[in-house]
Amino acid sequence: AQSVTQPDIHITVSEGASLELRCNYSYGATPYLFWYVQSPGQGLQLLLKYFSGDTLVQGIKGFEAEFKRSQSSFNLRKPSVHWSDAAEYFCAVGARAAGNKLTFGGGTRVLVKP
């Protein structure tokens, strides 16, 4: 069975500082990996995804993530956060064999200090 762990429940970062959100997954085969963002009162929006190929993927809003098979990780990064990045971020793992059903982590809430 698939599982996802996001070790950090909350992260506070200053505007302009860098951000890294951790995600560890468990899955026996090559997974599909996703990061979604949920802004207050809004639905989930896909930031980026990894299926295969280049392990460093670029997403929207200046985010990127790196797939590290040896560490079963898919950490999300942004070099310089903006106040509008305050939101909750969810990592998810899926697999074709599971019908593209996604298993989500518990989320990391990001607070941005001015």
Next chain:
Amino acid sequence: GAGVSQSPSNKVTEKGKDVELRCDPISGHTALYWYRQSLGQGLEFLIYFQGNSAPDKSGLPSDRFSAERTGGSVSTLTIQRTQQEDSAVYLCASSLMGANTGELFFGEGSRLTVL
């Protein structure tokens, strides 16, 4: 609209009543999912429909929960005899299977409050 549409956006009900939540997926998407997001929690998978195949109901928490998808499009999630622990945001998502994308497109959710 072009996105996943859910209704109602908010529902307040009394314990013991039945509720129905509706999801209208993106046109042409063959896969439809229901997730539940409780306060401060991640997303919990409930049920998944793919075309005419039997749905994957493995995430439904009890037999009070059921869902159907008519004509391969609109889906209704029904919760019978609601309990306070059913209070949550119920999210619907759809996906275009066969495109090897795996991306789920989410609606804004239906917030259910059981008093």
